[in-house]
Amino acid sequence: MSSTNTPRDFSAVPVLDYGLLQSEATQFLEQLRHALVNVGFLYLSNHTVSQDNIDLVIDYIPKLFALPQNAKDDIKMSNSEHFLGYSRFGAEFTKGSVDQREQFDFATKHISRWKKQGDPEHHRLWGSPQWPDEKLIPGFRDVFELYLEQVDTLSQGFTRLMAEAFGLGPDGLSQFYDTPDLMQHRAKIVKYPVVNGPSDQGVGPHYDAGFLTFLLQASDHQGLQVQNFAGEWIDVPPIPGTFVVNLGKALEFITQGLARATSHRVLSPKGSTPRYSIPFFQNIGLDKKLTEHVLHFPPEVLAVRDARGKVAATDAVNFSEFDNEPSGKVNLIGRVKSHPDVAERHYPELFRQIFPSGRPAFGSAY
Numbered sequence: 001m002s003s004t005n006t007p008r009d010f011s012a013v014p015v016l017d018y019g020l021l022q023s024e025a026t027q028f029l030e031q032l033r034h035a036l037v038n039v040g041f042l043y044l045s046n047h048t049v050s051q052d053n054i055d056l057v058i059d060y061i062p063k064l065f066a067l068p069q070n071a072k073d074d075i076k077m078s079n080s081e082h083f084l085g086y087s088r089f090g091a092e093f094t095k096g097s098v099d100q101r102e103q104f105d106f107a108t109k110h111i112s113r114w115k116k117q118g119d120p121e122h123h124r125l126w127g128s129p130q131w132p133d134e135k136l137i138p139g140f141r142d143v144f145e146l147y148l149e150q151v152d153t154l155s156q157g158f159t160r161l162m163a164e165a166f167g168l169g170p171d172g173l174s175q176f177y178d179t180p181d182l183m184q185h186r187a188k189i190v191k192y193p194v195v196n197g198p199s200d201q202g203v204g205p206h207y208d209a210g211f212l213t214f215l216l217q218a219s220d221h222q223g224l225q226v227q228n229f230a231g232e233w234i235d236v237p238p239i240p241g242t243f244v245v246n247l248g249k250a251l252e253f254i255t256q257g258l259a260r261a262t263s264h265r266v267l268s269p270k271g272s273t274p275r276y277s278i279p280f281f282q283n284i285g286l287d288k289k290l291t292e293h294v295l296h297f298p299p300e301v302l303a304v305r306d307a308r309g310k311v312a313a314t315d316a317v318n319f320s321e322f323d324n325e326p327s328g329k330v331n332l333i334g335r336v337k338s339h340p341d342v343a344e345r346h347y348p349e350l351f352r353q354i355f356p357s358g359r360p361a362f363g364s365a366y
């Protein structure tokens, strides 16, 4: 489906063919601009991540969750000052209800810059992931590290195209990123089990916080939905060979609302098998302050936004405040709120500022 005439109240998420770039770059960029402005979600087909490697990753996922509980708990997130590791089923809430999912947080390779007390605390947010015991799941780490590297490369290329689609030139967003050695991106491997209770909340309505998310739907299940302008929930079914790309609040903020962050949620799977997914969250530089970078868009690009009109209210709960704090600090505060047990252990002062009356029963996912 072409996204060129995406209606304001879209009823399906557009599919963009990355291969079109070779032959019809102008057409691709036009479709991209419409998807960014009018939908905030798109499928990307014919992308550059190796399908053989994706297939290997997909094969590993059930094996990862089938590890003995003690092996999973050996790499639990509360071990990690970087908020990386395993979270049991039901550890997080969104919109007052429990998110019925189990997950591992991993990240791209990165050597932490944080050396000692006195360095900015948010530099400590990034660092080495915890990996499961190689003997229990041989080869998983290598396969998944390669996957992360390739999605990272795709996300860098995509960012340049997005800048072009906004009329800023390919380097128009590069000010938000540091050199690759100073960057780290995060990905979660998520399992949504079949549930029998009254709730079907896999994850409640929310916005992603950053710039871009590259989501691999790793099993053949319905469940992901996005909310259109009219407030209707639209299915985003898995399409083999594609990524779902969606935009976060930070991108919406710096583009002055041109790029839409879209409210989305996941319903628990029906049937007998779990749904699996892998969202990859692209970060911006740890010390970047969004308010310090004002972008100037050409009039023809602003006209696309104006034709769209104002974004209506959605069901999503989270609204990050991007004031004068560096992006790493904004992220760190978000992590403290979603994983108070980790924060209490590794960031006791910040924990006390955010939770003066002690640890809440649950973390908020968004």
Ligand SMILES: O=C(O)CCC(=O)C(=O)O
Pocket (backbone or CB within 6 Å): 190, 203, 208, 215, 224, 264, 265, 266, 277, 278, 279
């Ligand atoms: O699992 C999915 O398909 C989406 C997950 C999601 O939106 C998130 O973790 O932010």
Ligand SMILES: [Fe+2]
Pocket (backbone or CB within 6 Å): 206, 207, 208, 264
């Ligand atoms: Fe999300």
